[in-house]
Amino acid sequence: MRVLIVEDERDLADALRRALEEEGYAVDTAQDGAEGLHKARSWEYDAVVLDLMLPKLDGRAVLTRLREAKSTPVLVLTARDAIQDKVALLDLGADDYLTKPFALGELLARVRSLIRRGCSDPRPMLRIGQVAVDTVARVVRLGDQIVPFSAKEYALVEFLVVHRGELVTRTMIYEHLYDESDDSLSNVLDVYVSRIRKRLGNDFVRTRRGEGYIVDA
């Protein structure tokens, strides 16, 4: 899952990026509103974390103009806690908001929740046969056993399971699982897929040659 952080406070953006990356998200950052809007419109993000006080283009303007084109879930970070500010934000098209200062755990939970809501299946625990994907604890179980995966591998499993029954193209995977600074080549993806098969069984992921991958529902 790929997340965009639009935050001009570099120390805050850095900490958020690292936290989200450790959770297995691909994370892009933008330092101002104009850059943020451009990125949010150019890529298929699964969630956007948007600060309100931004140089060049105010967070509200980013939200308004993003909503003209896309329905990407947006979590707004605001330093104002008046009710009317929050109402105005939700009316502008924000999906959720957090008032600074916030607990990191809460932010991560809200990002997870936003991403789940954007999926066809919003349950936190997804099961396919013996395989269970816990999107809260971010672990995959086979029967009772936790299957060890790296954060990137887990993200791929989760992405495939969320889109089970659909053809997941390589482009989709790149768009959602890799951030813009990641220049891993496509054979890395093959390596991830083969490792997933080794742990969860060969039939778990089917390859459609030249098109992509499918996890059967």
Add this chain to the structure above:
Amino acid sequence: MPRSLRRSVIGWYALLACVAFAGFGVLLNLRVRSALFGRAEASIEGHARAIAATVEFDLLSGWEVGLGEGYLQGIASEGWYEVLDPKGRMLLRGGTLPGALSSEATGLLREADVREFVLGGPGQIRVRVGRSVAREVREARELFLLTLGSGVALLLLLLLGGWWITTRTLQPIRTMSATAGRISASDLASRVDAEAVPQELRDLALTLNDTFDRLERAFQGQVRFTGDVSHELRTPLAVIRTQVEQALRRERSGPEYRQALHACLRSVDRMTRLVEQMLAFARLERSGAPPAANGVALDEIARDSVEEVLETAATAGVTVHVRAAPACVLGDALRLRAVTSNLLSNAVRYNRPGGRVDVLVEREGTQVVLSVADDGIGIGPEALPHIFERFYQVDAARTSAGGGAGLGLALVQRIVLDHGGTVVAESRPGEGSVFTVRLPALPNAAPDPGANHGSPDRPPASAGPAGPPRA
């Protein structure tokens, strides 16, 4: 009981009306009495003189004393008459005499309801004509009672009318007071309708509205300020919390901890600056106009501030140059020091490595000019008009370069304006900025030695590392 406007209006108004009416009544009664009694007295005097003249003529000419019977009867029907010859013998008499005449009485004799006119003394012909004035007395009393009655009726009418009039007159004041009460209670947006109040109260209504305007502006300013402060404090708090939580999520390497701690330190610095500037602002707000107005040597203050900033400047690779001619202004040294410090630390902070800051103090006619020029990152034309606003941040570069809290320049402007001066910023992005402060110069005055808060025996050397000699 508090002084009642209504009671004093009605009281004074009734008192004045009573005095006026009493005066009128007294004059009326006196005039009517004098007319009533005057007519009666004139009539008996006339009769007395006519009788005396006729009788004297008859006696002198030796004729029998005689007056027309009808004439004397006319007198007797209203009163009486009596004529005595010089020996005291009665010549004529008619009507009902009230009693014997005392020998010395002469002229007009007044008793309660009797008037008598007597002519002639002892050894002369004596004539007395008199009549009762009971009718006049009655009429005068009736008039007096009528006056008194209408006076009392008028007083009652005045009290009632006064009550009604004051109620009507005070109604707009009551309305205004109700509006004012509502305003102070909750919503600051209500106003007295100045068009609806009488002419005389319009000024009061406008003054009230003006006060409410100022109150509302001050309140909104306070709300905005609190909002801005909370915003400015929340962001560094969010940085600290997120950095710390992120660092604590698992075991980290030394450099990772150090990175998080540095980020926290930057936020703490920022909050510290914000709190300091807020306190400075609050002090200004509380004290209003500068309390200490002494002769202040602006050149020395500028040099002090330069010395303070030299270390930071050296770390940032920025050189500071001073050219300060002796220049005195009237004001508060501590606050003017805040002006120079803020401008200087900005000039250093938003500079580039190898850049320079030029501080200039000089007299220009009746003004003292302080300018602080840097060749740093500059300020964009879209930001320039806003830089003196509280909490205005030029852009991300400024913030992340460890920028100020956004109160410094607002503070500078406030202090300069309080001192009757002006502050202007000019800038070209990428080339640098010049802040120019102009203050009214103090003519030829030596600075108050206690007013500078600086060391009095500072060496007269240039304060900049590569600065030109002091001008």
